Amino acid sequence: MSDVPEQAPNPAVPLTRRERRATAQHARPALPRRALVARPLAIAATIAFAALVALTGYASPGFVALAVALAGFVLAWGWPLLLSLPSPRGTSGVLAIGTVLMTGTALATRDDPYLEWMPAALAVSVIVAFLHQLMRRDGRPRLTESVAATVSGLAIISAGTALAPIPHVLVGEHALAATMAGLGVGALADPLISVKRLRQWALFIAMLLGGGAAVLVSALAGGPMTGPAALLGLMAAAISHAARRVLAPLPATAMPRAQLAVAAASSLLVGVVAYVVVRYFVA
Numbered sequence: 001m002s003d004v005p006e007q008a009p010n011p012a013v014p015l016t017r018r019e020r021r022a023t024a025q026h027a028r029p030a031l032p033r034r035a036l037v038a039r040p041l042a043i044a045a046t047i048a049f050a051a052l053v054a055l056t057g058y059a060s061p062g063f064v065a066l067a068v069a070l071a072g073f074v075l076a077w078g079w080p081l082l083l084s085l086p087s088p089r090g091t092s093g094v095l096a097i098g099t100v101l102m103t104g105t106a107l108a109t110r111d112d113p114y115l116e117w118m119p120a121a122l123a124v125s126v127i128v129a130f131l132h133q134l135m136r137r138d139g140r141p142r143l144t145e146s147v148a149a150t151v152s153g154l155a156i157i158s159a160g161t162a163l164a165p166i167p168h169v170l171v172g173e174h175a176l177a178a179t180m181a182g183l184g185v186g187a188l189a190d191p192l193i194s195v196k197r198l199r200q201w202a203l204f205i206a207m208l209l210g211g212g213a214a215v216l217v218s219a220l221a222g223g224p225m226t227g228p229a230a231l232l233g234l235m236a237a238a239i240s241h242a243a244r245r246v247l248a249p250l251p252a253t254a255m256p257r258a259q260l261a262v263a264a265a266s267s268l269l270v271g272v273v274a275y276v277v278v279r280y281f282v283a
Contacts, residue, residue: 038191041256042244045074045263050184057167057176064176065106065164068271071264072099072157078261079153082252086142090132091150098125098154106164114165115275118158125154153265160268162275174221175282178229179236179274181217182210183267186237190244203241210237228281235273240266 049071056063076095080088101124105117129150133143140146166172166179189206192198198205214233218225243266252258 038194039244039248039253039259039262041259042253042263042266043187043190045260046187046240046244046267047184049263049267050180050187053163054177054180054184057173057180061164061167062107064167065103065161068106068160068163068268069099069103071160071268072096072103074260075099075153075157075264075268078257078259078264079149081255082247082250082258082261083149084250084252085146085149086140087132087136087138087146090136091146091153094125094129094132094150095153095157097128098122099157101125102158102161103164106161109165110168112168114168115162118161122154122158126151129154156265156268159270159272162271166275166278169278169282171225171282172278174218175225175228175232175278176274177221178214178218178225179232179270181213182233182236183240183270185213186210186233186241187244189237189241193245193248203238203245206237206241207234210234225282228277231281232274232277235277236270239270239273243269 049067052067052070053064056067073096076092076099079085079095080091085091098121101121102118105121106114109116129147132150133140133147163176163179166176169175186206186209189202189209192202192205210233211230212233214229214236215226218229244262247253247262247265250258253262
């Protein structure tokens, strides 16, 4: 045997296509296995929320606000578990208070601007979040993480509350139904993350499904808004799918309560985008 040591491959020399394939096959996956598994409860809860909001949109904006409040309470219930936060009861209480305050502003405001008091309600909720941290008696471990997670939850709830005034706008109920169609049908693309060949295309497939469903709902409703409806469906499906993919690697997503929180968060996030699109392209 030769005493000459083996030379390490020179990193400056580019790998061949065969070598790149071999390296990719032996490389560890960038995401844990749980991030590549679709959560049926999260998908079903997202579809249920979309159907509920679409139906309440044809009843009154008040019922939409109450439907959004229901999702806010679900988020308050599961958010601390999903993120493994310290002081989970206090965090849930803060998020529940924020849901009540922001829903109250949506119910009380009946004239344009419909979200006039939303910043005030959000500000008061953030103050309550800081008071909660001051009142903790556990030594306040992971203080920064707890504050950031609580404020993020409040921001998600405020985004969802923007769905409530959409029926006030001309043909707003049809626009809301188109948005919810995109949200619900787009969630059907989530199982594709378990298929290796389709994983990287799951977001685009969700957008296509959501946009097509929104256009179909708009046509059936007789609303002359095919372009905005397609945009609403595309955006709702994309935002919701991306949110679920971001939260999927968290260990708690194996639990039903955390899956409901994922569904609530991914559904509420579409609210502010839908409101902006409706106000600028539909109203």
